[in-house]
Amino acid sequence: MTATIINGKEIAAKKRMEIAEEVSRIKKLGVTPGLAVILVGNNHASRTYVTNKEKACQELGMNSVLIEMPEGVSEEELLSKIEDLNLDDNIHGILVQLPIPKHIDEKKVIESISPNKDVDGFHPINIGRMMTGQNAFLPCTPYGIMVLLEETGISIAGKNVVVVGRSNIVGKPVGQLFLNQHATVTYCHSKTKDLKFHTNQADILIAAVGIPNFIKAEHVKDGAVVIDVGINRNEAGKLCGDVAFDEVCEKAGYITPVPKGVGPMTITMLMYNTLKSAAESLEHY
Ligand code: NAP
Numbered sequence: 001m002t003a004t005i006i007n008g009k010e011i012a013a014k015k016r017m018e019i020a021e022e023v024s025r026i027k028k029l030g031v032t033p034g035l036a037v038i039l040v041g042n043n044h045a046s047r048t049y050v051t052n053k054e055k056a057c058q059e060l061g062m063n064s065v066l067i068e069m070p071e072g073v074s075e076e077e078l079l080s081k082i083e084d085l086n087l088d089d090n091i092h093g094i095l096v097q098l099p100i101p102k103h104i105d106e107k108k109v110i111e112s113i114s115p116n117k118d119v120d121g122f123h124p125i126n127i128g129r130m131m132t133g134q135n136a137f138l139p140c141t142p143y144g145i146m147v148l149l150e151e152t153g154i155s156i157a158g159k160n161v162v163v164v165g166r167s168n169i170v171g172k173p174v175g176q177l178f179l180n181q182h183a184t185v186t187y188c189h190s191k192t193k194d195l196k197f198h199t200n201q202a203d204i205l206i207a208a209v210g211i212p213n214f215i216k217a218e219h220v221k222d223g224a225v226v227i228d229v230g231i232n233r234n235e236a237g238k239l240c241g242d243v244a245f246d247e248v249c250e251k252a253g254y255i256t257p258v259p260k261g262v263g264p265m266t267i268t269m270l271m272y273n274t275l276k277s278a279a280e281s282l283e284h285y
Contacts, residue, residue: 001223003252008144011151012264016060019271023061026279033278034063035093035119035270036085040078040104041071046097053095056267062274065091075104079112086114092281093119093274116280119273122169130173133180137273142174144265145206145227146181152254154225157182160201164188164215164242165208170229174206195219207242215243223253229262 023033035057039050050066057064067081078096085094094117096109110118115125121139129136138146149156161183165171175185188198199205199219207215208229220226230242241258249255256262 001251001253003226003249003255006148006152006227006254006256006261008148008256008262008264009260011148012144012268014151015147015265015268016056016271019268019275020060022275022279026275026282027061029282031278031282032061032063032090033093033274034065034091035095035274036065036067036088036091038067038069038078038081038094038096040069040073040096040100043099046099050097053267053270056271057274060271060275062271063090071101073101073104075108078104078109082109082112086112086117089281091117092277093117093270095120095270117277119270119277121173121273127173130180131176137276138177138269139169139173140269140273141170141229141262141266142177143269143272145174145229145262146177147269148227148256148262148265149204149225154204154254156204159183159203160186161204161206162186162188162199162202163206163208164195164199165206165210165229167208170208171206174208174229178204209242211242212240213242213244215248217244217247217251220248220251222251224251225254226252226256227262228256228258230258231263 037050037053054064085091094113110122115123118126118137121137126136130138161178163171163175166187166189175187179185186198188195196219200221202224204225206227212232212234226243226248228241228243232240234240239259
């Protein structure tokens with residue numbers, strides 16, 4: 001079997017067109033969605049991510065505000081900036097690009113963002129709402145994975161889903177979203193015994209580990225859907241995922257490539273969440 005490639009770039013482009021249409025609709029009602037991004041320090045990768053987020057906002061007709069703060073900024077100053085943005089009616093989404101310097105308490109920063117503007121979906125209130133199936137901002141990468149499957153026409157109810165990785169931003173929430181859609185979910189992590197046994201039960205296998213080519217053909221059941229979240233560099237410096245793509249392609253039914261798989265969906269869902277926040281602010285008037 002050769003797997004069908006799930007083209008994240010194409011699906012993201014389709015979603016972005018839908019978002020742009022909705023943005024122009026709510027602009028006519030007097031609200032332009034606005035995203036504030038706070039960048040602390042001068043981490044090269046963070047700067048690239050932030051630039052891509054600004055570019056996406058511009059392309060979709062949204063406002064974006066970049067707030068740059070020096071590496072040595074105090075926690076108090078950062079929290080005070082977030083408080084200003086919480087109160088600013090032109091800003092519908094706030095995100096602080098992670099990682100932030102060690103002298104600042106990341107949890108405190110995340111919790112200081114108004115849950116109604118937490119478009120990253122990292123605030124414990126949004127996580128709690130997601131767990132209990134209430135209206136919430138869903139974390140962007142997990143949400144993007146669900147949209148990829150929906151757009152590909154892959155059903156979820158009753159499926160065995162195995163998530164390798166349990167980070168707060170990818171592994172844990174993506175498992176929860178599958179559970180919300182009636183899958184049977186197993187989490188695997190660095191202490192899991194006999195990983196291969198578990199991954200071979202998966203109708204849908206999510207790899208969110210951060211190790212190049214970690215998931216091999218021997219980990220995959222014939223015909224499984226394999227979603228590769230990893231963004232890594234191999235020894236040659238080339239971008240690669242957590243899945244050994246060529247060999248897994250021969251066994252899986254569907255697979256996401258790296259790049260052009262899950263990656264493009266993350267910023268797309270951030271844009272969607274910012275639009276959602278702006279639309280909900282309209283409803284409050
Ligand atoms: P993370 O916080 O480093 O978590 C990695 C997870 O993998 C941990 O839960 C860890 O288990 C588990 N793990 C490590 N070694 C393992 C092993 N030998 N067997 C089984 N599990 C193992 O990483 P993350 O933030 O979730 O990111 C994962 C990957 O996704 C990275 O490559 C990252 O760059 C990428 N990513 C991509 C996007 C995107 O937009 N496409 C977004 C976010 C992240 P323990 O908990 O036991 O340590």
